[in-house]
Amino acid sequence: MDSFLQRFGHLVVGKLCGLDQLRFRGSKRQMCYVTGMLSWLGAMHILLKEYKLWVRDVSVTLCKAIEAPAEQAGLYRYLNNYNDSKENTALQVAKEHGRTEGLIAVLGCVEPCQVMQVRGNRQTKQLELRVELAKCKHYYHYYLDPKYGLRYTRLQSWAPFTMHVGLNGRDWLAKHLDAVGIAYRKNDNSFPWIADFAAAQRLANEQLTAAWPELLADWSRQNNPLETIFSCPVPYYWSVDTAEYATDFAFASAVALARLYPRLVQHSVVTLQSSDVLRFLGYHVRADGKPREDLAGEVTTRVKKLVAGMCVKHRVNNNQVKMYDKFGEVLRLETSLHDVREFKVYRTKENDPDGAMSYLRMRKGVADLHQRAEVSRKVNERYAASLASVQEKTTLGELTKDLGKAAPWKGRSVRALNPLASEDVALLEAVSRGAYLIAGFRNRDIRTILFGASTQTAPDELKRQSGKVTRLLRLLRGHGVIAKIAKTHRYQLSDKGRNSLSALLAARNANTEQLMQAA
Numbered sequence: 001m002d003s004f005l006q007r008f009g010h011l012v013v014g015k016l017c018g019l020d021q022l023r024f025r026g027s028k029r030q031m032c033y034v035t036g037m038l039s040w041l042g043a044m045h046i047l048l049k050e051y052k053l054w055v056r057d058v059s060v061t062l063c064k065a066i067e068a069p070a071e072q073a074g075l076y077r078y079l080n081n082y083n084d085s086k087e088n089t090a091l092q093v094a095k096e097h098g099r100t101e102g103l104i105a106v107l108g109c110v111e112p113c114q115v116m117q118v119r120g121n122r123q124t125k126q127l128e129l130r131v132e133l134a135k136c137k138h139y140y141h142y143y144l145d146p147k148y149g150l151r152y153t154r155l156q157s158w159a160p161f162t163m164h165v166g167l168n169g170r171d172w173l174a175k176h177l178d179a180v181g182i183a184y185r186k187n188d189n190s191f192p193w194i195a196d197f198a199a200a201q202r203l204a205n206e207q208l209t210a211a212w213p214e215l216l217a218d219w220s221r222q223n224n225p226l227e228t229i230f231s232c233p234v235p236y237y238w239s240v241d242t243a244e245y246a247t248d249f250a251f252a253s254a255v256a257l258a259r260l261y262p263r264l265v266q267h268s269v270v271t272l273q274s275s276d277v278l279r280f281l282g283y284h285v286r287a288d289g290k291p292r293e294d295l296a297g298e299v300t301t302r303v304k305k306l307v308a309g310m311c312v313k314h315r316v317n318n319n320q321v322k323m324y325d326k327f328g329e330v331l332r333l334e335t336s337l338h339d340v341r342e343f344k345v346y347r348t349k350e351n352d353p354d355g356a357m358s359y360l361r362m363r364k365g366v367a368d369l370h371q372r373a374e375v376s377r378k379v380n381e382r383y384a385a386s387l388a389s390v391q392e393k394t395t396l397g398e399l400t401k402d403l404g405k406a407a408p409w410k411g412r413s414v415r416a417l418n419p420l421a422s423e424d425v426a427l428l429e430a431v432s433r434g435a436y437l438i439a440g441f442r443n444r445d446i447r448t449i450l451f452g453a454s455t456q457t458a459p460d461e462l463k464r465q466s467g468k469v470t471r472l473l474r475l476l477r478g479h480g481v482i483a484k485i486a487k488t489h490r491y492q493l494s495d496k497g498r499n500s501l502s503a504l505l506a507a508r509n510a511n512t513e514q515l516m517q518a519a
Contacts, residue, residue, distance in 0.1 A: 003388040004249070007495070011256045012249050014197030017377055018204030019169030020189060020244040020334065024216055024366065026236035031160035034129050037116055040234065048127040051118045058229060059136070059157045065225035066139050066155075070106035079109040087150070090142035100144060106223075107140040116159040134158075141223040148172045153223055161226055163236060165216055169207055170246075176203040192250050192329040208373055212366040213238055239364040242336065245376030247384065249331040260390070261310070261325045265303065267390045268312045268323060271502055274299035276433065277314045280321055280382045281335075282343060282375060317342075321379050323387075333383050335376035340364055345371040389432075389498035402479065403500065409478030417479060419504045426450060427472055431482060432493060432501040440490035443469050 005012065030036040041047075046054050070076035074097060077089060086107055094104035115134045118127050136158035143151050149171025154164040170189040177184050180203070183195040194200045216238045227233050251257040275285050277299050284292055297317040304311050309325035318338035326332045337343070340362040348355050350363065362368050362375070403417045418424050430449040431441060447469045451457075457465075473491060476482045481497035484490075493501065 004384040007388040007390075008249075008260070011251055011253070011260070013252045014194060014250045016191060016194070016197060016200060016204065016248045016250070017380070018173065018201070018246065019207055019373065020246040021242060022167050022169055022240075022244075023242035024165040024212075025239050025241040026163035026165065026216065026220060027239065028160050028162075028234040029237045030234050031116065032131075032162075034116075034131065037129055037160070048118050048129065051129070055116075055159050058159075058226075061229055062155075062157050062161075062225055063137060063139075065229075066106065066223065067108065075103065076106045076108065079107055082109045082111045084109075086140050086142070086152070090140070090152070091150075094142075094144065101146055102143060103141065103223075104144050105140075105142045107142070109138055109140070110135050111138045113138070113156050113158070113162065114160075115156075139223075145175075147175055149175050151219070153219055155224055163220055163224065164241065165219055169204070172207060173200065173204050176206075187327050187329065190248055190326040190330045190332065192327075194250075197250075208370040212369065216366070238366045240366060240369055240372065241364075242338075243369065243372055243376075244334055244336045245373050245380065246332050246334040247377070247380040248326070251329060251331065254328045257325055257331060258328060261331070263390045264323065264331075264387055265310060265312055267387060267502060268314070269301060269303060272301070272314075272386065273433075276386065277301065277321075278316060279433075280314070280379055280386070281316050281319050282379060283316060321383055323383070333380040335379040337372055337376060340368070340372060343375055345375070347371065389493070389502040403481075407478045407480075409474060414475045414478035417475070417481075427476070428481075428501050428504065431476065431491075431497075436492070440485050440488070440492040442489055442491075443473065446473070 005015065030040050041051065067076055075093060077093060079086070079089065086109070089107060090105035094100070097104075112133065112135050115132055115136060117130055117132050117134070119130050120126070121128050136156060138157065139155045141153045141155075145151050145167075148167055151165070151167035154166070156162045168189055170186075170191070173191075174184070174186055177194070177200060180199070182199055184191055184200070185193040191200070217236070220236060221227065278285050278295075283295065300313075300315045302313050302315075304313065306324065309327060311322055311324035313320055313322040319336070319342070321333065321335045323331070323333050341364075343362045344359045345362045345368060346357055346359055347368065348357050349360065350365075350367075362371055403419065405416050406413050407416075408414075417428075419428065427446070427450070430446050433441075433449075436445070443466055447462075447465050450469065451465045473482065476497070477484070477491075480494055481500065482491045483494045485492055
């Protein structure tokens with residue numbers, strides 16, 4: 001992040017990191033799997049042959065308890081198509097009734113979901129409980145909360161009665177800014193200008209320390225009659241269904257962002273390799289730059305034109321990081337993690353909060369929301385560090401004019417670099433990998449990439465390879481492409497190296513048509 005601001009800070013008026021879209025899932029855990037549901041039905045003395053009639057009665061009672069008061073207040077709307085925008089419909093209902101605070105709309109809609117059903121087994125001739133995909137009615141309650149902004153709850157009317165709660169972290173932040181009197185300009189869910197970005201960042205950080213279980217339980221009780229319908233209620237377990245963590249760079253001029261952004265897109269699509277995307281998203285990559293053999297899935301990069309701007313999305317399985325120019329005013333980097341168990345965080349065991357801490361798999365529960373946000377912030381940082389290598393307006397010829405000449409180095413001369421020669425290209429690609437943008441690289445890292453990782457290589461051969469890499473690193477230092485990190489055996493790309501290599505590799509990967517367009 002610092003490298004991006006060092007490179008483009010003169011174009012940026014402020015930076016803001018924090019939660020954007022949030023969607024929580026409330027699950028009655030005992031009712032979500034067959035064994036648990038059977039245990040609960042046994043405790044309630046409900047036979048499997050009585051299940052369908054029982055759950056239908058509960059569903060009808062639930063629907064009446066929600067619809068009747070909403071219709072009386074004129075706030076209920078039924079949507080025939082579940083793809084219709086619920087948010088737009090809710091805001092339209094609020095406008096019709098002049099509501100600017102509190103409950104503004106109740107929407108009903110039939111949507112796909114997972115349900116518990118009893119079916120007959122033809123082989124055993126017995127009834128059995130199953131988890132199935134089906135459709136049932138869902139209820140949305142939309143609120144204009146004076147503290148949290150626009151938020152909603154979504155309740156499934158059939159067992160296991162799953163609930164969702166959604167809100168926007170940027171709307172929440174706007175309410176905080178209003179409360180403390182900090183001026184700002186807001187466009188949709190982004191802030192092109194805030195009078196005090198540092199104070200806004202402190203307020204955004206407070207969202208991570210909110211008492212989420214209590215807060216979500218309070219919102220659930222506002223419009224969920226189940227607790228009074230059930231004689232033996234099952235509490236909700238709250239997990240994070242979606243958590244988008246955004247890093248926004250507010251540009252002083254829309255013209256400056258418009259001039260820079262196409263180069264950022266080209267860098268993200270042409271220059272970045274799949275190994276870079278894997279490293280950005282925190283996946284382990286082998287020393288030779290190839291993905292681990294046990295990695296299931298694929299790395300994809302797509303460019304899509306949205307209403308808010310041009311979006312570049314990098315995806316690994318269900319985890320993704322994307323970049324887009326938000327309405328031409330804000331450069332947004334946004335990470336969304338769904339396969340969170342692929343990450344490990346430092347925490348205590350779930351059933352032993354006072355026990356020893358260790359590195360364990362990240363949970364989807366709200367207890368690990370701050371951990372998820374920290375991992376997402378680091379993903380955005382690594383992505384931003386890569387973008388810092390993009391040159392704003394200097395031509396390729398100007399960037400590389402000195403690389404093709406011999407250069408002096410400590411009283412000696414080093415040869416010219418040839419960006420068309422395969423050996424030099426392999427060296428330049430090795431030192432410019434995304435994994436080395438922050439921590440740097442060592443001789444052994446480059447040796448492994450160039451010569452391969454092998455435990456059977458003879459010591460003399462290893463020594464010869466290491467010596468050759470030393471000479472190659474000296475060559476790059478002579479041209480000012482890399483610099484040694486003080487008091488370490490590591491090297492990093494210099495500002496000149498980042499800019500030059502990014503442009504060179506992008507040009508090398510471009511086709512003739514792209515090069516002609518650039519010319």
